[in-house]
Amino acid sequence: MNRHILALLLLMPVSLAAAPVARWKDLAGLSLRTGKPSQSLAKLLNKPVRVAGFMIPLEDSEAAVNEFLLVPYPLACVHVPAPPANQIVHVKMAKNKRIPVQWYEPIYVEGLLRAQKMQSIYADTSFQMAGFKILPYKGEGELE
Template identity: 50%
Template sequence: MLKSHAILASTILLIVGSAERVEASPHRFLSLPAFESLVAPDPVLIDWRILGGLDLVTGKAPASLQELDGKVVQIAAFIVPLEDDMQESDEFLLVPYFGACVHTPPPPPNQMVYVKMRGNKTVKIGWWDPVIFEGVLRFKQVESVYGASYFEMEGIASKPYKPAAK
């Protein structure tokens, strides 16, 4: 038994010792951002009441909201394109209810999220379809054709919203 272990160990050392040595170079590795959604901790599920905690008068946010700055979050929302005839886009707004901005006055700035998709990836825009949207949330005021938004998101992914079964 000892002899077979010694032979196995010698064989492994011989193989490892004769393996080609490769110098590390940056072009041999994929960049880390390509893996962010795979290695990031589970996204934080938020709702519009949390974003509504940002005070419109003072611009101050409760600590629970401040903790989300720079974090990967998920939120249920409707997509509003920045141009009416867009079928898909890499830039748009997320709003809490259907028709916001288009047929009614826009929601307040703490109830709109400006999204720019990572890597110019496009998202299909379904006016009637709620989505669960995932991205990196940041506190940044952005102006759009529909007014100001106090939040910006680097979009990672979206999927159709499905209400929980009762």
């Protein structure tokens, strides 16, 4: 499976400007009990999408990271309780690209979204994303 995702990553266009937006209410369409996605969420999985949220770094570096959690509100996993697993995305940047840490500013992450569970010291997640790029959030309402 990982070889297929890597091949897909290599074939991705440089610009994902047309990537559909996955809103947090879409991600909530993944059942925590059964793991099955809603119809609207199923259309977004295993495809390049854009998700707006806040970064929780999973590395000790204060300046740049290549792995982090994306959450719907600032510092969501640092303070207890963490959001439900279907409201947290584990992001690992493609090609181990390092990006600046953004603690308090929302960002967009564009990448390949998959429904796959993961555990971290901060929280359990229901989604993983191979991140292609990070963009500044411009207040379009996707954090709702």
